[in-house]
Amino acid sequence: MDSLTQAVLGATIQGVGMGRYQGRKALLYGAMLGTLPDLDVLIRYADPVSAMTYHRGFTHSLFVLPLLALVLAWLIKKRWPHSAYGFGRLYATLCLALVTHPLLDAFTVYGTQLWWPLTPTPQQWSGVFIIDPLYTLPMLAACVYALATRISAAAQKALAATLLWGCAYLAWGTYGQYHHQQRVQAALAQQGIAVKRIMATPMPLNTILYRVVAETDNGDYIDAVSGWLDQTPPEFIRQPQGLALAAPLQHDALYQRLAWFSDGWLRLDDINGQLVVTDLRMGVPGRHNFRFVMAEKQTDGRWQTVTPYRHEDDLGDLGQSLALLWQRMFDSRQSLPLASWALSGDGRQALDNR
Known part of the structure; x- marks a missing residue:
């Protein structure tokens, strides 16, 4: 997905998980985490085929990102050992903010290497276009509301509601690609x-x-x-x-x-x-x-x-x-x-x- 969507998704997750402890900073931290896997675009390759096929590789791996979240959670708790939130809550939030990035990417048709370093065909579930306002704008509006209200209880509920909306929208899009495959195949068979x-x-x-x-x-x-x-x-x-x-x-x-x-x-x-x-x-x-x-x-x-x-x-x-x-x-x-x-x-x- 586009960078704005990934940042907003990460901010929404961090706002739900850590907003009561970190306040509005949670949205910033989440946006940074949500964008982090795409930093692989800074790697320069000799040709455009390599640039295309190595993107969404190791930085999008479901083997790598949970380990990165574990390291980050350990470092944060080491730096702030008496923080009000526990290690489990912190790790779960960081992990979700990171791994939802490649999972959302896998709902596009581009191809995401979720199981790197294993090499099955990259995942391409084709449930959503790479930019889709109906997915992004509700989360963006909830994040703006959360910023304005210093992540009030109502804002946290709004953030959570947009996460549920996003899940339902992806399910709708994924069913849609199956439905239209069947519709076209039947028309061709006729x-x-x-x-x-x-x-x-x-x-x-x-x-x-x-x-x-x-x-x-x-x-x-x-x-x-x-x-x-x-x-x-x-x-x-x-x-x-x-x-x-x-x-x-x-x-x-x-x-x-x-x-x-x-x-x-x-x-x-x-x-x-x-x-x-x-x-x-x-x-x-x-x-x-x-x-x-x-x-x-x-x-x-x-x-x-x-x-x-x-x-x-x-x-x-x-x-x-x-x-x-x-x-x-x-x-x-x-x-x-x-x-x-x-x-x-x-x-x-x-x-x-x-």
Whole structure:
């Protein structure tokens, strides 16, 4: 999630757990703890694939953060041994302020390595977009109220209530991605399209409209849109995944790491002699967040792997795209220009449009 949300979540937890003892300072301490795991962004890597796939690693581990909380709690009690709060309460609060950061990150589609140093596929529960005002703003309002009232009893109740709201909202979003997977898969089956696997994730800033991606049996994939308020079948386009282009990268360690990190949700394109690898999980057709040039075609026609670099696309007017998403959210008759987005952003025509 975004840094503001993580800071507000940490502040809310610390305010509930320690507000009666630390006063308004609890909100500051909690905001710092809630932001702490993302300090790994300060580590510099040689290429953007490494930067992407090592982020949310050891600093987000459920093995590491409870131990860090234990050390912090011991140091605090050593410095203030006669404080009114006990070690157990202090440790529980610090631990929750830290571990809820990676847990919240795992509810996005990016990929969070909760079990580092073990290497299962990073967790991507896809219950919420990386920025969602309906999750963040109630907690932010409660924190402002707590600051204004010096964390009164009423403010602590408000903070606790927003934590419960946040949990319910994440549950709602997670159920939503399951529901829309099923809805799109049923619509495809009616048209005789079988899928090998399918995933869904909320579209920007909401949990009403979902993007659903499905792999087919013939090397293509479906990019679909489905919403809770829809009165028409899901709209979708069908595009080639281009996995045959992966042969020059099969022994490339960074490509293998990217495939692991993304759980194989990749697309490959030959764009003007550049072998572009796209993470299909984040974005919309033609407007994907993570696209990397990983090989370049030589004069003899062979591919030569290169240190990956970002492939820059002309994504057009972002504000206009968000406005179209907003209209589509409430009126399924306002279909999105998926095919034209795919053509302008990915440099080739979608195979099929519905």
